[in-house]
Amino acid sequence: MNLALARQNPQAIRQYLREPVKVNPVILDKVLNSRIGNVILDQVTQVIHTRSREADKQALRAALVISASKDRQITLIEVIENNPTNEIEVEGDRLETAYRQLRRLQGNLQDILGF
Known part of the structure; x- marks a missing residue:
C-alpha cells in the first residue's frame, strides 16, 4: 500500500491499520448478521472493497470473523490480509472512518454482552 498516494500522514494511517479492537468472534459473527452489523459493513466497504464492488460485505464479514478468531481482536491490516x-x-484517505466503525462494532458487542 502506497501511503503517500493517500495524501495522509503515513504514521496516522499505520496507527489505524495496526490498532487492535477486542471482540468475541462468536458474538461478532452474530452481530455482523444483524441490522446494525449490515450498516457497519456497508460503511466499512466504502473504505475496503474489491474493484468490482461485488460481494464486498460477504468478503468483509468473513475477513472480520477470521481475524477475530485468531486472537479475539481485529486490526484493519488483518482484515485486509484475511x-x-x-x-x-483501500481508500487510504478514509481509513480513520473504517477504524471508527470497528470501534463502534466493539461497542455494540459490549452492549449486547452487558459490559
Whole structure:
C-alpha cells in the first residue's frame, strides 16, 4: 500500500491499520448478521472493497470473523490480509472512518454482552 498516494500522514494511517479492537468472534459473527452489523459493513466497504464492488460485505464479514478468531481482536491490516478475495482496494484517505466503525462494532458487542 502506497501511503503517500493517500495524501495522509503515513504514521496516522499505520496507527489505524495496526490498532487492535477486542471482540468475541462468536458474538461478532452474530452481530455482523444483524441490522446494525449490515450498516457497519456497508460503511466499512466504502473504505475496503474489491474493484468490482461485488460481494464486498460477504468478503468483509468473513475477513472480520477470521481475524477475530485468531486472537479475539481485529486490526484493519488483518482484515485486509484475511479478505478472501484476490484484489482489495483501500481508500487510504478514509481509513480513520473504517477504524471508527470497528470501534463502534466493539461497542455494540459490549452492549449486547452487558459490559
